[in-house]
Amino acid sequence: MGKGYGYGKTILFGEHFVVYGLPALASALGAKTTAIIDRIPQKGYELIDNRPEVPGYKKNKYEEQQISIKNVLKFMGVDTEKQGLRITLGGDLICASGVGASAASCVAIARAITDEFKLNWNDARINEAAYEGEKGYHGSPSGIDNTASTFGGLVYFVKNMKGGPNTMDTTKLKNAVELVIGSSGITSDTKEVVDAVKKLKDKDPKWFDGIIGEYSKLVAKGRQALEKFDLPLVGKLMDKNHTLLQEITVSNEVLDSMVVISRKAGALGAKVTGTGRGGNMIALTPGVKLRDKVASALQAAGYEVWKTIIGS
Numbered sequence: 001m002g003k004g005y006g007y008g009k010t011i012l013f014g015e016h017f018v019v020y021g022l023p024a025l026a027s028a029l030g031a032k033t034t035a036i037i038d039r040i041p042q043k044g045y046e047l048i049d050n051r052p053e054v055p056g057y058k059k060n061k062y063e064e065q066q067i068s069i070k071n072v073l074k075f076m077g078v079d080t081e082k083q084g085l086r087i088t089l090g091g092d093l094i095c096a097s098g099v100g101a102s103a104a105s106c107v108a109i110a111r112a113i114t115d116e117f118k119l120n121w122n123d124a125r126i127n128e129a130a131y132e133g134e135k136g137y138h139g140s141p142s143g144i145d146n147t148a149s150t151f152g153g154l155v156y157f158v159k160n161m162k163g164g165p166n167t168m169d170t171t172k173l174k175n176a177v178e179l180v181i182g183s184s185g186i187t188s189d190t191k192e193v194v195d196a197v198k199k200l201k202d203k204d205p206k207w208f209d210g211i212i213g214e215y216s217k218l219v220a221k222g223r224q225a226l227e228k229f230d231l232p233l234v235g236k237l238m239d240k241n242h243t244l245l246q247e248i249t250v251s252n253e254v255l256d257s258m259v260v261i262s263r264k265a266g267a268l269g270a271k272v273t274g275t276g277r278g279g280n281m282i283a284l285t286p287g288v289k290l291r292d293k294v295a296s297a298l299q300a301a302g303y304e305v306w307k308t309i310i311g312s
């Protein structure tokens with residue numbers, strides 16, 4: 001039996017902009033997906049998916065998940081026509097758009113395979129295998145999700161647009177910080193939303209360049225603020241990042257409403273995280289007291305929330 005895990009992730013700055021080679025900052029979450037690989041006598045693979053989910057998530061992603069698993073197996077040189085496998089997924093990461101659920105499962109499976117077949121793959125190679133898996137969910141992922149999911153901690157990531165190695169600096173925050181994740185309950189399709197943003201960009205490149213210019217300044221300040229542990233500034237910049245995400249149409253009414261409720265309840269900042277047009281938002285809420293207050297305000301408005309931490 002081989003075992004593996006992958007962290008959930010949240011993007012603090014830069015979803016969508018990262019696709020165009022701009023820097024982004026992501027953090028692993030406290031929650032993980034786990035995978036167990038068992039050899040079975042039949043050919044092919046059998047999947048038992050016990051991960052907790054937002055209703056409909058697993059059904060929605062099933063076809064993509066099959067492509068993803070095949071990509072990982074192929075990349076790792078495992079032929080299930082020769083050796084059948086059972087893949088069992090579990091863990092405490094609640095599957096939803098925006099928390100890196102797909103990346104976490106790819107990383108967990110890759111780690112379980114290297115464990116079962118004694119491949120001795122290090123994290124860098126596990127990350128490469130998970131990236132192949134991510135392609136099953138989204139034709140050309142930036143790679144930020146699998147990177148955060150593999151290495152944990154805080155990740156500063158820049159996609160290499162020429163196809164060479166990506167920039168990825170991993171670090172830790174001075175202290176772990178409490179975070180509230182609010183769920184829209186809607187499962188979004190990353191490929192669809194990324195394609196929609198690209199269409200807007202192609203239609204009006206000048207307008208998009210202006211937004212990119214603003215985002216570049218914002219992310220540079222965001223990195224410094226995180227390094228200095230200046231959380232009020234991090235929060236303000238998250239708010240600004242949300243405005244830019246609204247402009248590129250990846251927020252929606254539900255996400256905007258959760259962002260407003262969080263800010264009113266005292267969150268230092270709040271924004272869409274990940275794909276958007278559904279999925280999740282995050283609120284920066286240092287201290288258990290503030291986290292509980294913001295979580296309660298969202299719950300009182302009928303939203304599902306998770307309380308977690310970043311930067312540990």
Ligand code: MEV
Binds near residue numbers: 014
């Ligand atoms: C999805 O978590 C993040 C996106 O930027 C897509 C990607 O980076 O591949 C929307």
